[in-house]
Amino acid sequence: MILFALRRLGSGLVLLVVICAIAYTLLFFNGSSIARNIVGDQATPEQVALKEQELGLDQPLAVRFLTWAGDALAGDLGRSWFGTLTVADALTTRLPVTLALVTVSMVLVTVLATVLGTAAAVKRGWVDRAVQIGAVVGDAVPGFVLAIVLATLFAVRLPVFPAVSSITPGAGADAWVASLTLPVIAIVLNYVTASAQQIRSAVIAQRDRDFVRTLRSRGLGxxxxLFKHVLRGAAPAGLTVLSLQFVGLLGGAVIIERIFAIPGIGQLAVDATVNGDIPIVMGVVLYTVGIVILVNLAVDLANGWLNPKVRTS
Structure with missing residues (x-):
């Protein structure tokens, strides 16, 4: 199990380096001068050249990336090129908001999808039909449409929840709950039935296997x-689907954050990319990919514990 975890961790670190290198390279091919964006359109060519020298933009791209990677490895992600805020401070205030939104949503999706998927596989009938119809509707209706509808109904017409997030540094639990309730509901409604359908299929496949019929013939209830054998066998498929949804939601949270004005890393990444604020963008990339790697590692370890054959694959 330890060797299995080390292999997965090693491949994740390689993936982290590759993605950071690709992202860093692509950021310098947007066709605009970052130094000109910083000093303004009225700056002289000499001022632009001086700013490029100050930021190291006059160095070869490979040298710039290795310098950034070395500093990041030492724990220094630098400062924003468009202000005095450090990258670490920017991420410290924004990352917990996005993680809270995504984590709470996925926990609710996991619980509800497991219950609905298992009920659809065991009971069939109207529960099964409802899950399948809901999965089709969930795939057809984008999450941001649900978010806009919820915001219109419960934040504008019926001002039960705030239309704009009130989460600020030092805000209390009431502000977090009020600001994240509608976004979480929108995400859960968009994801839960699709996840339930996948879990349903996995449970049905497990219930049709020979060992289940053998257990029934021995008189087990x-x-x-269901709870000791079928769900354990169906868990790897369910975990894989949920982990993919977590990764997709982590990257796509920017739309939900914009609708509800949530101060998360999604909006931070968009603003930094538009401005060409390379340190901020690379900090977001580094942390986001690191979280994805940890989630995938946790899922791999869980699958390896549930199914020993996975460890040798």
Whole structure:
């Protein structure tokens, strides 16, 4: 198990380096001068050249990336090129908001999808049809449409929740709950039935296997078979789907954050990319990819524990 974890961790670190290198390279091919954006359109060519020298933009691209990577490895992600705020401070205030939004949403999706998917596989009938119809509707209707509808109904017409996030540094739990309730509901409604359908399929496949029929022939009850054997066998498929949704939601949270004016890393990344604020963008990339790697590692370890064959694959 330890070797399995080390292999997965090693491949994740390689992936982190590759993605950071690609992202850093692409950021310098947007066709605009970052130094000109910083000093303004009225600056002279000499001032632009001086700013490029100050930021190291006159160095070869490979040298710039290695310098950034070395500083990042030492724990220094630098400062914003458009202000005095450090990258670490910017991420410290923004990252917890996005993680709270994504984590709470995915926990609720996991619980509800497991219950609905299992009920659809066992009970069939109207529950099964409702899950399948909901999965089609969830795939067809974008999440931001649900978010706009919820914001219109419960923040504008019925001002039950704030239309704009009130999360600020030092804000209390009431501000977090009020600001994240509608975004979380929008995400859960968009994701839960699709996840439930995948879990339903995995549970049905497990219930049709020979070992389940053998357990029934030995007199084991349906409840014991379901909770001790079927769900364990269906768990890897469910975990894989949920981890993919977590990764997709982490990257796509920017739309939800813009609708509800949530101060997360999504909006921070968009603003930094438009301005060409390379230190901020690379900080977001580094932290986001690191979180994805940790989530995938946790899922791989869980799958390896549930199914020993995965460890040798």
């Amino acid at each position: 349906e409840g014991e078979i």
